[in-house]
Amino acid sequence: MYIQQIARSIINRSCFSTATINEGTFLDQVMAYFNKAAGHTKISQDKLDFYKSTDIVIKFNLPLVRDDGTYVCVPAYRAQHKTYRLPTKGGTRLSPHINIEEVEALSFLMTLKNSILDLPYGGAKGGIGINPRKFSKREIETLMRRYTLELAKKNFIGAAIDVPGPDLGTGEQEMSWMKDAYTKFKGHQDINSVGCVTGKAINQGGISGRQESTGMGIFFATREILNDVKYCQSVGIEPSLKGKSIIIQGYGNVGSFCAKYMYDYGARIIGVAEHDGSIYNPNGINPYELAAHKTKTGGVKGFVNAQKYWEDESAIYQQCDIFIPAAFEKTVNAGNADNFNCKIIAEGANGPTTMAAEDKLLSKGVIFLPDILLNAGGVTVSYLEWLKNLKHINPGRMTRRWEEQAKHRILEVIKMSTGLNINIKDSKLAKKMLEGPSETDLVHTALEQSMIEAVNNIMATSKEYKVNLRLAAYISAINKLNEHFEMAGVEA
Secondary structure: OHHHHHHHHOOOHHHOOOOOOOOOOHHHHHHHHHHHHHOOOOOOHHHHHHHHOOOEEEEEEEEEEOOOOOEEEEEEEEEEOOOOOOOEEEEEEEOOOOOHHHHHHHHHHHHHHHHHOOOOOEEEEEEEOOOHHHOOHHHHHHHHHHHHHHHHHOOOOEOOOEEEEEOOOOOHHHHHHHHHHHHHHHOOOOOOHHHHOOOOOHHHOOOOOOOOHHHHHHHHHHHHHHOOHHHHHHHOOOOOOOOOEEEEEOOOHHHHHHHHHHHHHOOEEEEEEEOOEEEEOOOOOOHHHHHHHHHHHOOOOOOOOOOEEEOOOHHHHOOEEEEEEOOOOOOEOOOOHHHOOEEEEEOOOOOOEOHHHHHHHHHOOOEEEOHHHHOOHHHHHHHHHHHHHHHOOOOOOOOHHHHHHHHHHHHHHHHHHHOOOOOOOOOHHHHHHHOOOOHHHHHHHHHHHHHHHHHHHHHHHHHHHOOOHHHHHHHHHHHHHHHHHHHHOOOO
């Protein structure tokens, strides 16, 4: 059962387009975007070279005795792009495609993302070079625990050092194994040892709302951008997310939650691509029904409310208002850019668009909502989980009951001063309104506020520099990095 769940969370790259011509590595793409944005600043080249360099990246091998008794050596990685703020923060993935350049690129994006959201972290990323569908639960657990111990021995993990989180192929189970391994190894010396990773199960020190956070963040950011009437008019698109037609690539954790929130808000999901093909219905797809179907079958094939099914990703090339790539990097590339028929690309994955593809699509008037802004919801809620672990108390535990009682007292004052007979006993809505905030309420509202503030900052930067939103996001992050080092310096 566990392996089936893992398999469903992993995107089979062979079913999606990737760069078929030489567009450079993922790291090359991130560097190119950084350099292009940096050209709009007045920061000297020597400082820019320092800001984009990776502080440290390590590779080591994990020994494993497989279930059949054979020995294998599995490569593992961790990159800390910038340690100017500690701890560093970034995901841990299980992927046969992982390599040093990939973790460098992803850790670079994390530095920028953390900067945009004003999170007190440097950027990091890591992972283990396996296809989890080909390993048993026992084998994966062994690797995750050994990976954690090796990081701990190298001083590469800890609530004040480097805090991994979930990523491609990992979730609350893997993060809980890592937490357990670290606390057994270091817990007697580190009172904050539970904060060594985020994305854990609730009963292991996790936080409510983490699972849906990335998809919810994409929804909040997209909603806010499209609610800016002046911006929408300036780029020639209709304001408001409501009524927009949406196609999603990748229906895992990010894509499915994003679809649900946009659907509930009034958008229309008309297409979804997954590892087993793609489906399309111009009249709309219920994302809750599709999620239930995928949980049962492992994919989108056979979904009864699809008008069309393709064995490939053809659904993503159908006409729509918004296309959301929520799979992995470089799925929108020079090889397939001409096939898209969307007005907006809202990037849910990390680095899904190559620069060559973006240039083609920008010339067609396509608007990009950049990944380092849109998918920052996950790390934002991870920050709240980390704070919960450091404080050793659940959010709202000391105030929820007091706030509820305060609301009742205010209601009593209103009744006494107006003479109104207000009966709340038979009203579920009234009772809900008078409740104090739960942990989930606090997490969701904090995420919404964080995404709104980040969007406002990027929109203002876009107007100031007269650049698109991606360049504005990079410029904002670069300027914040520069401001930090100008004040703090770079020498020990």
